[in-house]
Amino acid sequence: xxxxxxxxxxxxxxxxxxxxxxxxxxxxxxxxxxxxxxxxxxxxxxxxxxxxxxxxxxxxxxxxxxxxxxxxxxxxxxxxxxxxxxxxxxxxxxxxxxxxxxxxxxxxxxxxxxxxxxxxxxxxxxxxxxxxxxxxxxxxxxxxxxxxxxxxxxxxxxxxxxxxxxxxxxxxxxxxxxxxxxxxxxxxxxxxxxxxxx
Amino acid sequence: xxxxxxxxxxxxxxxxxxxxxxxxxxxxxxxxxxxxxxxxxxxxxxxxxxxxxxxxxxxxxxxxxxxxxxxxxxxxxxxxxxxxxxxxxxxxxxxxxxxxxxxxxxxxxxxxxxxxxxxxxxxxxxxxxxxxxxxxxxxxxxxxxxxxxxxxxxxxxxxxxxxxxxxxxxxxxxxxxxxxxxxxxxxxxxxxxxxxxx
DNA sequence: CCCGTTTCTTAAACTATATTAAGGCCATTT
DNA sequence: AAATGGCCTTAATATAGTTTAAGAAACGGG
Numbered sequence: 001x002x003x004x005x006x007x008x009x010x011x012x013x014x015x016x017x018x019x020x021x022x023x024x025x026x027x028x029x030x031x032x033x034x035x036x037x038x039x040x041x042x043x044x045x046x047x048x049x050x051x052x053x054x055x056x057x058x059x060x061x062x063x064x065x066x067x068x069x070x071x072x073x074x075x076x077x078x079x080x081x082x083x084x085x086x087x088x089x090x091x092x093x094x095x096x097x098x099x100x101x102x103x104x105x106x107x108x109x110x111x112x113x114x115x116x117x118x119x120x121x122x123x124x125x126x127x128x129x130x131x132x133x134x135x136x137x138x139x140x141x142x143x144x145x146x147x148x149x150x151x152x153x154x155x156x157x158x159x160x161x162x163x164x165x166x167x168x169x170x171x172x173x174x175x176x177x178x179x180x181x182x183x184x185x186x187x188x189x190x191x192x193x194x195x196x197x198x
Numbered sequence: 199x200x201x202x203x204x205x206x207x208x209x210x211x212x213x214x215x216x217x218x219x220x221x222x223x224x225x226x227x228x229x230x231x232x233x234x235x236x237x238x239x240x241x242x243x244x245x246x247x248x249x250x251x252x253x254x255x256x257x258x259x260x261x262x263x264x265x266x267x268x269x270x271x272x273x274x275x276x277x278x279x280x281x282x283x284x285x286x287x288x289x290x291x292x293x294x295x296x297x298x299x300x301x302x303x304x305x306x307x308x309x310x311x312x313x314x315x316x317x318x319x320x321x322x323x324x325x326x327x328x329x330x331x332x333x334x335x336x337x338x339x340x341x342x343x344x345x346x347x348x349x350x351x352x353x354x355x356x357x358x359x360x361x362x363x364x365x366x367x368x369x370x371x372x373x374x375x376x377x378x379x380x381x382x383x384x385x386x387x388x389x390x391x392x393x394x395x396x
Numbered sequence: 397c398c399c400g401t402t403t404c405t406t407a408a409a410c411t412a413t414a415t416t417a418a419g420g421c422c423a424t425t426t
Numbered sequence: 427a428a429a430t431g432g433c434c435t436t437a438a439t440a441t442a443g444t445t446t447a448a449g450a451a452a453c454g455g456g
Contacts, residue, residue: 150380182348
């Protein structure tokens with residue numbers, strides 16, 4: 001028995017943006033994915049556990065973060081609609097993750113388990129290509145973030161974040177944005193004050 | 199006429215670490231790659247130009263950097279033997295790159311042009327898989343770097359760099375390492391002094 | 397609708413890092 | 427031998443960002 005089609009439609013549509021898939025391929029994919037509702041603050045990955053899923057976000061928003069030795073959270077990435085989130089390192093190595101992935105809004109996701117994704121890679125070689133392109137795009141994004149981190153002030157990074165992710169910026173509390181930028185919430189508050197007085 | 203086999207061997211060996219390839223696939227790959235000698239300080243990519251190649255490093259070392267509005271260079275990555283370097287964003291979008299890639303040592307490289315790589319992707323689907331895994335690994339590395347940047351002091355980042363890339367650390371001038379860490383050479387000098395006095 | 401939390405802000409004191417300037421060392425060129 | 431340029435260091439001063447503390451505003455859960 002296949003899951004209700006309409007709930008799975010977004011991920012199929014997502015794949016089609018990269019490469020067309022046949023009906024048979026749709027069916028195969030649908031037979032290997034699961035739809036879930038996630039509550040705000042619910043975690044779909046915890047430090048110390050292996051990351052078993054690639055998670056596609058149909059609706060809602062997640063943060064992925066590490067916790068340092070003083071207990072402070074550091075946001076490595078956000079992901080919202082039509083995006084993926086996973087600890088890719090842990091997922092492939094099957095080693096415990098050092099990260100948490102947590103819903104910052106009530107969310108609706110589609111998950112693929114590791115064995116299922118590997119099965120799909122073997123039976124639909126196109127998916128290798130699709131995920132290659134997905135990861136390449138994410139790599140470029142990260143690379144720009146690194147450049148910003150090593151070359152810009154916190155103010156420039158914040159302005160850039162607002163421009164690059166206007167939707168995220170309005171959905172997320174500033175505390176979370178500060179953590180993503182690598183500054184304290186107090187300092188972000190000061191930056192916002194300085195900017196507004198321009 | 200195929201290029202001399204012995205010079206191309208390293209890249210074939212590199213691919214084999216990910217997936218076995220047939221003789222026919224070797225030949226096809228060999229027919230589409232070029233071997234080059236590069237002098238110290240020679241650039242294989244300049245800002246404003248499209249990145250036309252994926253570059254595999256047989257011997258030597260490169261830096262990829264951006265230049266800010268004050269003319270200061272910021273090293274985004276280093277790459278040495280058995281590693282790849284390219285501006286992936288520019289390579290796929292065919293838009294002008296914002297980066298430079300420059301040899302920091304006399305080097306020996308193997309390059310694949312964009313059309314040739316696309317040709318190979320089509321004719322050897324395994325290469326989609328191989329490059330997917332390569333980029334995934336690089337993504338994980340970058341992600342850890344971002345975490346370090348937003349959560350650690352310059353001193354911790356430097357110590358971590360020494361541990362993670364001991365070979366690079368001894369081959370590169372400190373000015374270049376400082377630029378990679380996002381600090382001034384003067385401050386790196388201070389960090390080194392503090393560390394040595396422990 | 398109220399209570400407890402989370403979120404945002406302000407400000408003073410403090411720490412990490414940048415800037416500027418200068419000098420020394422080493423390898424390479426003239 | 428002198429000159430050049432790259433590299434590394436030191437130190438004084440300046441700026442960017444943190445810490446601590448506290449209060450006000452907004453929000454979510456019963």
